[in-house]
Amino acid sequence: MIPEEINTVEQLTDKKENTVISIGNLHKSFGKNNDVLKGVELTVKKGENLVVLGKSGSGKSVLIKCLVRLVEADQGEIKVFDTDITTLDNNALNAVRLRIGFLFQNAALYDSMTVRQNLEFPLKRHSKELNPTEVEEAIIEALDSVGLADAIDKMPSELSGGMRKRIGLARTLILKPEIILYDEPTTGLDTITSREISELILAIQKKNKTTSIIITHDMACAKLTGDRLVILKEGLIVAEGTYEELEKSGDEWVRSFFN
């Protein structure tokens, strides 16, 4: 009995140490009768790629925006690196945010800056000890990792949709985040570019050992990148498992995502 108990405690400790994101009873509504999240419970382990599926308007983007407090949760606990971010002051929150990267749906590149300036912008503010050569090297390295080193002096308006996503990813990577949140990374891209972006997400996870939450409608992306998938319906997580498990789910609604 005793060794088994110890084993259970160890497992619990191990599980706790491995969990980088833990969401409990998360509620969010926008005005009366518009409850978007109704008690979401979710954990993400270190190094895991979690894919969040769900119909448009089911609250997927709101969920990841709550993780960086771009949207304030109404109720519930959001623990990132074992810190409840809902109670943090601005400085402490920014310290957590620096460890999280966020790739926006339309990349959100700063229109008035070149690609170089887009990457320099966060780096120079948060890594003041770097000299100009080291800044340049970090920019080249980030651009190399997304295969777009030759676009360094281009303006965002000169880039295609896929290139914008890659540059957005490079800007996210330059601060070396431990968690990356992807908001529909392949939306609006052709099949080939979508696959390239999905492969890039996977390569980044393998290279940098990052933890990721990927919100997508693209099942090819979900299959390629997801270690685990969860499905959000009417503000709650209704299904969880690997791609193969959910594909064979007994619930017809869950299966409909895979057809």
Place this chain on the structure above:
Amino acid sequence: MVIYLKSIFNDAGNVTLFTARFFKEVLKPPFEIKEFIRQCYTIGYKSLPLVGITGFIMGLVLTLQSRPTLAEFGAESWLPGMVALSLIREIAPVITALICAGKISSGIGAELGSMKVTEQIDAMEVSAINPYKYLVVTRILATTLMVPLLVIFADGIGILGGYIGINIHSDVNLVRYFSQVLASLDFIDILPATIKTFFFGFFIGMIGCYKGFTAANGTESVGKAANSAVVAASLIIFIIDMLAVQITDLFM
């Protein structure tokens, strides 16, 4: 009616909080000096041609329109002084501020509005960069500093326009013209007029930033932000002008 009033009070409250945040953030480091200089260049230097042309036309037209009336009373010699006083006290500050409301306030509203809609402001926030400090504080400081300089520039060009206007019908020497202009001006004419332009500049920047920063999602809101910024800034300019005149009047 109640809903309309509620939205007005809501807006007033939000603008007040937005303004209060400016005073809280402006003295806190880090200071975005580079962005502030860039904004001064964009807001000040790039507005020079527009303000210059308008100032020249104001001076010229004012002279041509006033001359016949003064000539009727045989007071044509008062023309330089009258033009300079009108320009410096009232016309140049208000017209320049209105032009800046149209050009700068709407530009800021549209720029920040589109940044908001395309999630660029959110991107700054998740990178642990304070977007209010980088985007709003720098722009408000730049307008507060640049609008008075633009008004002084418009004053100068307007007075020069007045000189050309006088010389269309008569022959006045440049030195004599300027000596008459300077003789007609007092310190009390220049100081209140200059002080109010700082307020004009502050509110032009503040309203543009507020409208852009609080734009709703969707491209339609970018147009609305730009449009409502011009309307609100123009109205505020007249209100400040009225208050400034009343206050100045107390000391004269």
